[in-house]
Amino acid sequence: MKQTDHYCLPLKTASDLPDLKFGKLTPIATGDETSRAFQLLDTFDDTLSGAGKLLWDTGETLELLTPRDGLLRQPATRSGPFVTDLADGPVKAALGEVSPLRALLPVGEGDIQETRLSLVDGEQKTRVRINLRLLTTQQGESVAIVTLQGLRGYDKALAQVRKQILASGGAPLGEGSIYATLFPGRAGYVAKPAILIGQDEAAYHAANSIIGTYLPIARANEKGIIDDTDTEFLHDYRIALRKIRSVLSLFSGVYGEKATLRLKTRFSELMSPTGRLRDLDVYLAEKDKFFALLPATLHPGLAQLFDMFADQRKEAQTALSNHLKSKAYRQEVGDLVDLFAKGKKIKRGPDADRPALDYSRALIWKRYRKVCRIAAGIDAQTEDEEVHRLRIQCKKLRYLMEFFGPVFPRAEFQSILKPLKRLQDNLGLFNDYSVQQDNLRALLDDLGRTSEKKNLEIAQSVGALVAVLHRKQLEERAKVMKSFGNFNSKTTRDTFRTLFHDTEGKK
Amino acid sequence: MKIIACYSNKGGVGKTATAVNLAHAFAEAGSRTLMCDLDPQGASSFYFRVKASKKLKDASFFKDVERFTGAIRASDFDNLDILPANLSFRDFDIFLSRMKNSRSRLKKALKAGGSDYDVVILDCPPNISTLSENVFRAADCIVVPVIPTSLSEHTFEQLMDFFKANKLERKKILGFFSMVQRSKKLHRETEDRMRKQHRKRFLDTSIPFTSEVEKMGIHRAPVATYAGNHSAATAYRDLYAEVMAHLK
Ligand SMILES: Nc1ncnc2c1ncn2[C@@H]1O[C@H](COP(=O)(O)OP(=O)(O)O)[C@@H](O)[C@H]1O
Numbered sequence A: 001m002k003q004t005d006h007y008c009l010p011l012k013t014a015s016d017l018p019d020l021k022f023g024k025l026t027p028i029a030t031g032d033e034t035s036r037a038f039q040l041l042d043t044f045d046d047t048l049s050g051a052g053k054l055l056w057d058t059g060e061t062l063e064l065l066t067p068r069d070g071l072l073r074q075p076a077t078r079s080g081p082f083v084t085d086l087a088d089g090p091v092k093a094a095l096g097e098v099s100p101l102r103a104l105l106p107v108g109e110g111d112i113q114e115t116r117l118s119l120v121d122g123e124q125k126t127r128v129r130i131n132l133r134l135l136t137t138q139q140g141e142s143v144a145i146v147t148l149q150g151l152r153g154y155d156k157a158l159a160q161v162r163k164q165i166l167a168s169g170g171a172p173l174g175e176g177s178i179y180a181t182l183f184p185g186r187a188g189y190v191a192k193p194a195i196l197i198g199q200d201e202a203a204y205h206a207a208n209s210i211i212g213t214y215l216p217i218a219r220a221n222e223k224g225i226i227d228d229t230d231t232e233f234l235h236d237y238r239i240a241l242r243k244i245r246s247v248l249s250l251f252s253g254v255y256g257e258k259a260t261l262r263l264k265t266r267f268s269e270l271m272s273p274t275g276r277l278r279d280l281d282v283y284l285a286e287k288d289k290f291f292a293l294l295p296a297t298l299h300p301g302l303a304q305l306f307d308m309f310a311d312q313r314k315e316a317q318t319a320l321s322n323h324l325k326s327k328a329y330r331q332e333v334g335d336l337v338d339l340f341a342k343g344k345k346i347k348r349g350p351d352a353d354r355p356a357l358d359y360s361r362a363l364i365w366k367r368y369r370k371v372c373r374i375a376a377g378i379d380a381q382t383e384d385e386e387v388h389r390l391r392i393q394c395k396k397l398r399y400l401m402e403f404f405g406p407v408f409p410r411a412e413f414q415s416i417l418k419p420l421k422r423l424q425d426n427l428g429l430f431n432d433y434s435v436q437q438d439n440l441r442a443l444l445d446d447l448g449r450t451s452e453k454k455n456l457e458i459a460q461s462v463g464a465l466v467a468v469l470h471r472k473q474l475e476e477r478a479k480v481m482k483s484f485g486n487f488n489s490k491t492t493r494d495t496f497r498t499l500f501h502d503t504e505g506k507k
Numbered sequence B: 001m002k003i004i005a006c007y008s009n010k011g012g013v014g015k016t017a018t019a020v021n022l023a024h025a026f027a028e029a030g031s032r033t034l035m036c037d038l039d040p041q042g043a044s045s046f047y048f049r050v051k052a053s054k055k056l057k058d059a060s061f062f063k064d065v066e067r068f069t070g071a072i073r074a075s076d077f078d079n080l081d082i083l084p085a086n087l088s089f090r091d092f093d094i095f096l097s098r099m100k101n102s103r104s105r106l107k108k109a110l111k112a113g114g115s116d117y118d119v120v121i122l123d124c125p126p127n128i129s130t131l132s133e134n135v136f137r138a139a140d141c142i143v144v145p146v147i148p149t150s151l152s153e154h155t156f157e158q159l160m161d162f163f164k165a166n167k168l169e170r171k172k173i174l175g176f177f178s179m180v181q182r183s184k185k186l187h188r189e190t191e192d193r194m195r196k197q198h199r200k201r202f203l204d205t206s207i208p209f210t211s212e213v214e215k216m217g218i219h220r221a222p223v224a225t226y227a228g229n230h231s232a233a234t235a236y237r238d239l240y241a242e243v244m245a246h247l248k
């Protein structure tokens, strides 16, 4: 029944608001002006501001400004930085877009000054309510947010006030970032930036800009990993490095052979200390799922296993954090950043000067053909090894397509990327179940070497888990041929051919 | 959804004052409340500053749910909406007489149009008519203000007789003494006599006669909003609590 909308107002308009006339309606102040401290909260990747929402903590209450439901409140008490740590309440319920893996972090602080106005008609009857919130940071930057609240039966009045607010420079909340205004100079984080690559740009330059973009993205996550803020920092860090490594292996010929080899080694050395912690993060995140997979009788053993994982994670986290803080690491990663920031020092290879469009078409086509070749050889009897190969090639194809996406027509490109993602989901699960089994088997071997009674109980649960995971893997394995068929429809085949192979497909 | 009627077959006894203050008390306590102004004079709409409805005229109140809900206006208070009166409400009896099931049409209209609400409060015009029969059938309880005078006593007896004659549920009737001046011997005596006579029909709460209630016409707002600590405001809150208890 309540209808609200929010607008960012120019500061001048906001301060004039109490004296404005809205047609036949006049504003009157209701209640006292209030002022309280706020701390804005969002995830590292600004999930909330991206969704047009604003979340703040006043010390006593958590308040969420939403485009649909107006201002929601609940007590600020919470047991940790994640949405799941909040008490159940309207704010928590409206934070659906925030990943359960992402911590809510302070964006900045200041004061909120709140003024309530009623727009009344000739009978002094309220027809629209206005809430004016002026957010001012400690540095003195301000944003005015006006919330219009319509009243049942007075739609016309609301429409007219809205029109007037828009006409006087009001911008709907969510268009443009409030953070940028309140905290100028704040570096926003984007995990997947669109990298502009011109069609005629040299492949060498394209490779440099992709790597030059992802290195700082990896680095932006270092602090979060060191502080152990949430597990997504490490995840994003690894993805950024993996993308860089895939450029090095996929764009062979862009850099000189020796240079390529050298860079591959350097980046894989950055990557390797991160694997252990990531594996443990994944286990711990899947804890509930693992428990659901086993009958209750095996839960005690599983609980001990997870205690063990938790201990190991602590160690792994300290180790990685020390590594990232080390002088050697800082030196190395700094050197790499410099290298790609300048982008000239690396030896050029034979393909360095090929135009990006031409070059990427050839790479994508080649990779697509390879995917098709492997898939053609897969039937119910084929070794798992081949399915793994298919998965790896699909991943490479996906990276290539994402790097060069901006070079191709968007709609057609999306039409083949989507089915590819679905195929990859299937292959990804197949792989996860397989890797988890391998790891758990290795763990069983370790446990077998000692004869502690406690370990026996763990081993029993792990054994059962391996069996369940094996069954799950077989289920995914059985779907592979069908998923590939779904991916490689006639339309997909035709689109791949026109975009990446036919000569007339060139533009 | 519960329906509470503020009714008396006599004018000027405090029906409207009760409807307005009771509706406000229900809303304050968190019930989603709709106050329906069934009196074509529109006094309760006036107290809430809501203009008369233009579109909800003639039989549309009973026949057109969309018009009914479209005529609802938010009051200036949370949880409280108003269905303002329309002048053609004075011909309700004529419209009703032309309709089938003419004695249960009000209930049907309120159930359909008021489904968003926990409580619907009716401010009724003073007469015994087809409309009031509809009110008696639709309401879960009928709050009847009685000024403790002989004339009011007489009208109350008439109401009781009507319920008896028409086999209506007398249990629904919640009488209370309105505009009470305890300083007047007549008031005290009448009140005591009637309480004895109709033991189960009267609520404990009485509303005193006070200018604070009359001032509603100046403030155009419920008493609690401008004289929250006054005995009248307290009395209306007590009245709310007693009525609420009867709804359960
Ligand atoms: N408790 C009260 N004390 C003093 N005056 C009252 C009281 N209740 C109602 N009035 C006044 O008496 C008049 C009639 O009341 P009203 O509620 O309109 O009665 P009804 O709706 O039964 O005709 C109004 O002017 C009102 O202000």
Ligand SMILES: [Mg+2]
Pocket: B015, B016, B039, B043, B124
């Ligand atoms: Mg009246």
